[in-house]
Amino acid sequence: MNLAALLEKSARRFGNRPALALGPDLFSSYQKTAERVARLAGGLLNTGLRPGDRIAIAMKNCLAYSDVLFAAWHAGATAVPMNAKLHSREFAYMLDHSGARFCFVTEDLEPVIRAAATEAQSRVEIIVINSRGYDGLLSASVVPLAELAPDATAWIFYTSGTTGRPKGAMLTHRNLLMMTVGYFGDVDAIDETESLLHAAPMSHGSGLYILPYVAKGACQIIPESGGFDPREVIELLATHAKVGCFFAPTMVSRLINDPGISGADISNLKTIVYGGGPMYVADCHRALDVLGPKLVQIYGQGEAPMTITGLSRAAHMDTDHPRYLNRLASVGTARTDLEVRVVDGDDRPLPIGEIGEICVRGDVVMRGYWENPQASAESLKGGWLHTGDMGTFDEDGFLTLKDRSKDVIISGGTNIYPREVEEVLLRHEDVAEVSVIGRPDADWGEEVVAFVVAAGDTAPGEAVLDQLCLDHIARFKRPKAYVFVEELPKNNYGKILKTALREMV
Numbered sequence: 001m002n003l004a005a006l007l008e009k010s011a012r013r014f015g016n017r018p019a020l021a022l023g024p025d026l027f028s029s030y031q032k033t034a035e036r037v038a039r040l041a042g043g044l045l046n047t048g049l050r051p052g053d054r055i056a057i058a059m060k061n062c063l064a065y066s067d068v069l070f071a072a073w074h075a076g077a078t079a080v081p082m083n084a085k086l087h088s089r090e091f092a093y094m095l096d097h098s099g100a101r102f103c104f105v106t107e108d109l110e111p112v113i114r115a116a117a118t119e120a121q122s123r124v125e126i127i128v129i130n131s132r133g134y135d136g137l138l139s140a141s142v143v144p145l146a147e148l149a150p151d152a153t154a155w156i157f158y159t160s161g162t163t164g165r166p167k168g169a170m171l172t173h174r175n176l177l178m179m180t181v182g183y184f185g186d187v188d189a190i191d192e193t194e195s196l197l198h199a200a201p202m203s204h205g206s207g208l209y210i211l212p213y214v215a216k217g218a219c220q221i222i223p224e225s226g227g228f229d230p231r232e233v234i235e236l237l238a239t240h241a242k243v244g245c246f247f248a249p250t251m252v253s254r255l256i257n258d259p260g261i262s263g264a265d266i267s268n269l270k271t272i273v274y275g276g277g278p279m280y281v282a283d284c285h286r287a288l289d290v291l292g293p294k295l296v297q298i299y300g301q302g303e304a305p306m307t308i309t310g311l312s313r314a315a316h317m318d319t320d321h322p323r324y325l326n327r328l329a330s331v332g333t334a335r336t337d338l339e340v341r342v343v344d345g346d347d348r349p350l351p352i353g354e355i356g357e358i359c360v361r362g363d364v365v366m367r368g369y370w371e372n373p374q375a376s377a378e379s380l381k382g383g384w385l386h387t388g389d390m391g392t393f394d395e396d397g398f399l400t401l402k403d404r405s406k407d408v409i410i411s412g413g414t415n416i417y418p419r420e421v422e423e424v425l426l427r428h429e430d431v432a433e434v435s436v437i438g439r440p441d442a443d444w445g446e447e448v449v450a451f452v453v454a455a456g457d458t459a460p461g462e463a464v465l466d467q468l469c470l471d472h473i474a475r476f477k478r479p480k481a482y483v484f485v486e487e488l489p490k491n492n493y494g495k496i497l498k499t500a501l502r503e504m505v
Helices: 004-013 030-046 064-074 088-098 107-119 132-138 173-187 210-215 230-237 249-257 281-291 313-317 324-328 373-379 418-425 462-472 498-504
Strands: 018-022 025-029 054-058 078-081 102-105 125-128 153-160 166-172 195-197 219-222 243-247 269-274 295-301 304-311 338-343 356-362 385-393 399-404 409-411 414-416 431-441 445-454 481-484
Touching: 004 030, 004 064, 004 210, 018 030, 025 030, 030 064, 030 132, 054 064, 054 088, 054 107, 064 078, 064 210, 088 107, 088 166, 102 107, 107 125, 125 132, 153 173, 166 173, 173 210, 173 304, 195 210, 210 219, 230 243, 230 249, 243 249, 249 269, 249 281, 269 281, 281 295, 281 313, 281 324, 295 313, 304 338, 304 356, 304 385, 338 385, 373 385, 409 431, 409 445, 414 418, 418 431, 418 445, 418 462, 431 498
Parallel strands: 018 219, 054 078, 054 102, 078 153, 102 125, 195 219, 195 243, 243 269, 269 295, 445 481
Antiparallel strands: 018 025, 153 166, 295 304, 338 356, 356 385, 385 399, 409 414, 431 445
């Protein structure tokens, strides 16, 4: 089993159909794309790549992104996509921990990746897209598809836990093939006349959705901006047919609130799959008013991509149902081939209406965490993925999230882990204690707030703490507000009461 076979099959069936477009312009057919990928795989093998080697990807959205993904699989390697917005120290950790043999980068990220590789003392070979080295790989001969076991690791998705240390969820070829099949049954039925617009990062959900679209011979659209620009999205909807997108809720809000949406022809928009954070009911109503019946919500994790549960297009539009508002506030029902249950602290299933931890079992659940057997055993205890999310089922099987036991903050669809930010702030000698929480934000879903206890009579300035964060973590993770307090609320065991802090903001 090899995911790259999906591209080869579509090349045979839809050879002359468009596979890639840059902005409004078509770039490559399926036949040419498959040949390019097979040559790139050959070039990698010629340099000594072996099956199972890791290939890191530090690239903004671009035409070469899916080529690199499929070439890695074609050659029998494991892809390690990394968020292009990470700090060099975060890149350094992932390069070192994954043991990446190669790292493909876009030109804008080359300096930060070279600095990261130096810091990690990594021997990773850095290949810049469209450079002489990259073109040299493409000049190789076509090689046949590597034969792989279904449980061979295809993608290492770096997530984080309560420790703030990134963990690499190992997703197998079987995992991602089942995710692909599940997309057609539970999210959206597509065909070769459709398009996928990559306005969200291809290192995350949008990149995973390459698979179902390639499997059906559909076209991938790369925005010329390389990211999300509401006006550009509106313009691209006028030039491409049957467009699907994966958006974070904040992207949906920005799209529907852009002045350019008024009077625009959005008839080519087929589906927006949204997830990665909460969508407020009021925002959902507004999106349905502006866009019509084009929304599908998913709830998933890097450890079980992409869908654990989903709120269907039909459920979004079932306004006559007596529990319609409750359903809009939910994350929908379990996907067809997954078992989802809510359990207590002893892993005993809870009855309808009671809140507990959400656990998942099925073919999309990861194999474990790369080089982290302890975390793997804890997360997959009893054969069930323990998500760390708290929720409750209603009598119709709709799951509502109540809290995140890991205290993860989701801002703009991206996870921010409080412990990681706290550890940076505690580096300052004038900071005695700190606790980081998320507070609701109309644009981004949540924003980061840090409660700080000074070590002495003088508290460090906000600008100083801001710079400290910028020196160590990605810009989007730094606190948007600092609250200086004399002490942090704690229980009898000395544990900080984050619930009390949330009430303060």
